[in-house]
Amino acid sequence: MQVNHPPALAPLPPTDGRQRAVLGQLSDMDLRLLQVFKSVVECGGLAAAELELNIATSTISRHLKDLETRLGLVLCRRGRAGFALTPEGRRVYEETLRLLDAVQAFRRGVDDIHARLxxxxxxxxxxxxxxxxxxxxxxxxxxxxxxxxxxxxxxxxxxxxxxxxxxxxxxxxxxxxxxxxxxxxxxxxxxxxxxxxxxxxxxxxxxxxxxxxxxxxxxxxxxxxxxxxxxxxxxxxxxxxxxxxxxxxxxxxxxxxxxxxxxxxxxxxxxxxxxxxxxxxxxxxxxxxxxxxxxxxxxxxxxxxxxxxxxxxxxxxxxxxxxxxxxxxxxxxxxxxxxxxxxxxxxx
The missing domain is CATH 3.40.190.290 (D-Maltodextrin-Binding Protein; domain 2)
Structure with missing residues (x-):
């Protein structure tokens, strides 16, 4: 007699309602997105960061959305009410500063190895x-x-x-x-x-x-x-x-x-x-x-x-x-x- 097994159940989503982060290894694009996020935070909003980054506000918004998708987090609120970091966004900003400082330190160290200034x-x-x-x-x-x-x-x-x-x-x-x-x-x-x-x-x-x-x-x-x-x-x-x-x-x-x-x-x-x-x-x-x-x-x-x-x-x-x-x-x-x-x- 043939037994029909029920289909395998899909894994349950995270119970806190957030999308599971899909960020694996960091790429150059991830670093670029984090740089954009850092500039937006320090300029106080997307429009203010437009001159700093020399890209259109719509492009900045798309980059932020891409970063949020990569991290599985909502980083900021943006709209008519203005720009504001979420608690998760504040944590990610602090980690971004540490990461970018470490990247710069690595580059300076490699320059030293090559005796370059x-x-x-x-x-x-x-x-x-x-x-x-x-x-x-x-x-x-x-x-x-x-x-x-x-x-x-x-x-x-x-x-x-x-x-x-x-x-x-x-x-x-x-x-x-x-x-x-x-x-x-x-x-x-x-x-x-x-x-x-x-x-x-x-x-x-x-x-x-x-x-x-x-x-x-x-x-x-x-x-x-x-x-x-x-x-x-x-x-x-x-x-x-x-x-x-x-x-x-x-x-x-x-x-x-x-x-x-x-x-x-x-x-x-x-x-x-x-x-x-x-x-x-x-x-x-x-x-x-x-x-x-x-x-x-x-x-x-x-x-x-x-x-x-x-x-x-x-x-x-x-x-x-x-x-x-x-x-x-x-x-x-x-x-x-x-x-x-x-x-x-x-x-x-």
Missing amino acids: GGPLALAVFDQTASNPAARIHAAIADFTRQAPGVHLELHVGSIQAIERGVLEGRFQVGIIPAHRSASSLLYTPLFDETMLLYCGAGHPLFGADRDALAALDWDALRRYPFAGLGYHSPNMELSHQAQLTRSATGFDQEAIATLILSGCFLGFLPDHYAEAFVRAGRMQAVRPTLFRYTCSFVGLLRRSPAPTRAAQLLQRCLVQAHAMAQEQEQGRVAGDFSCAAANGAAE
Whole structure:
């Protein structure tokens, strides 16, 4: 007797209602789709990413749909209500950053094996360094570009903590920050200094005060005035704690501190080269600069492990050489001025 067996049952779909991911091995196309997704997230939507990616919004939308199909996940909501990541999309974005960083690190490693200087290299610098005459970052970049024309240099600006974390995680290959404390996992190289002075804005009680009133100011008297300081560990924060200044407002970069000072409500420290334009315009005034001042020493950062790439080491050497040359020139100029003054004194 012939027995008819029932047909085999199809496997049950996932119980959470999501499509099972079909992503197996990563391909170049998958990396391209993830790059598109990353750009859309960082631009805040499809239309905003159109210029960044140089492709039409409809194409971007198709790429996102393809990626969602590959992953079996809904990554974002997009439509008239705007762009928003789903919880799964947020996780995928974080994993995308890690993956793309690892791919770039792999490419840099292969370039090192071949003794090539190519690919991207990310340099991160602290806020408002371009106007510092002691900072020769631009000269170092010029020297580096001549020696490594095949490297695509990416320049970022960030806070001390963001730069340190970025170097440690490999997102930045070289960093430049004010020295404040050292970490055993980072290599520090002295580069240049910056003078910080205390400022008040027009409308502040100390703005335009007579010399006698300003001369009577000391650190104890300064505590009577509201102070605006940086909101993260830095020489600025260390000094304000040591002096027990009355922190009444917080900024997270020099631009924020300058804006608070310009309100006329707060005192705050700024780099003298950055504040100079506000002083010339009559909008700020240094408060007893011979007393209320401190020096920030800037350092270059490299990660100890894994070992920095040849390109990162070259950029660090260019930074050291550019600043050493500037210091030698300054010392020569000062010595020359002293010699001229001595000669003029002897002649008289």
